[in-house]
């Protein structure tokens with residue numbers, strides 16, 4: 253054991269400074285997490301109040317750049333006095349907030365660095381950092397991708413129809429940054445290559461023409477990504493992907509790369525059991541601080557394009573669940589199920605809608621969770637008529653084992669809702685006798701062998717009747 257420890261010490265000497273530091277950031281992260289941001293659906297009023305507090309801090313210069321279509325202020329925050337200009341913009345897509353949260357964790361480190369004061373000084377003496385947090389506040393308010401005009405800002409880099417895109421382009425042209433960080437979220441169902449591993453972080457040094465010319469500034473972006481890949485493989489091994497490198501002239505990353513800034517796309521994807529993406533937020537914190545250190549010290553120059561070239565491309569092929577080899581309507585098949593998020597309460601929160609996305613042999617797909625159910629037959633979930641009964645008194649496990657997943661009720665308070673946190677879906681419809689198992693229908697069915705229900709799929713969630721607690725995030729009110 254002692255020898256092993258000794259070997260680890262020896263091998264760590266060959267680690268780059270950023271690699272050692274990344275572990276310290278990993279262990280000390282909780283000291284810097286912005287406590288006001290606790291989940292993804294944070295709105296502009298909170299972000300604005302945090303920014304206004306930083307405006308009082310001499311470390312930051314804060315300027316209002318303009319307003320969103322609906323009049324929400326968009327700010328530029330500057331820290332550092334260095335020669336190298338680094339520009340970061342977050343949440344241009346309103347439902348992509350992970351990196352935005354990490355920026356506020358970084359602001360805490362910059363203002364109260366604790367044991368990281370040397371890192372802070374290296375960064376702020378060598379770099380001038382420019383941040384635009386929450387570039388699309390109207391989209392964030394609704395938790396949607398587009399702006400209030402219904403336009404995808406990342407296809408508006410040429411026409412500049414949206415005020416937010418205009419602000420971004422104007423700011424870029426004023427700053428003429430050396431490096432740019434384009435901070436997004438991607439689907440949690442992207443895999444890092446053909447693997448079951450979610451692409452937790454995907455990078456790209458976007459091309460600026462159709463033949464993907466490797467200019468000097470683009471090469472610098474590639475080298476920084478190579479180093480970041482080397483660092484992040486310590487924390488999320490096998491979970492790093494490369495975003496599609498098709499040239500998109502209407503996108504900002506591609507455009508800024510063409511205008512001479514070494515531009516890096518960072519996409520936050522999925523991580524197992526992290527629906528609010530708080531561990532990916534931490535990975536963003538480590539990623540961006542490592543990048544700042546790398547650019548400040550020039551340590552990326554020790555890297556080639558090798559790590560970047562070896563990154564597997566994202567593959568859009570994951571389902572939340574795949575059931576393998578089940579019998580459906582007489583044929584043996586696979587079923588792909590997703591847990592879709594539906595915004596709720598003015599997009600302050602959400603509930604899940606479990607959906608049958610695809611049936612057939614899904615050999616080109618992988619489930620984040622998979623079950624081999626050879627020998628099992630799919631039967632639609634039945635509707636139990638409880639209009640004359642006390643719903644609280646229903647024994648859910650007994651009804652599940654009889655194939656009932658939905659309860660018919662006359663309770664108006666329940667039927668006015670969208671979802672419930674109980675063991676059944678609810679309906680008021682007399683016509684609904686069982687729930688269909690079709691593509692794009694809600695996933696509510698049972699799995700039967702030898703006449704016995706062993707497993708159920710309730711609002712897309714898998715429950716083993718023998719061993720699972722049967723708790724699930726929510727069920728639905730079905731029409």
Ligand SMILES: [Zn+2]
Nearest residue numbers: 345348436437
């Ligand atoms: Zn995006």
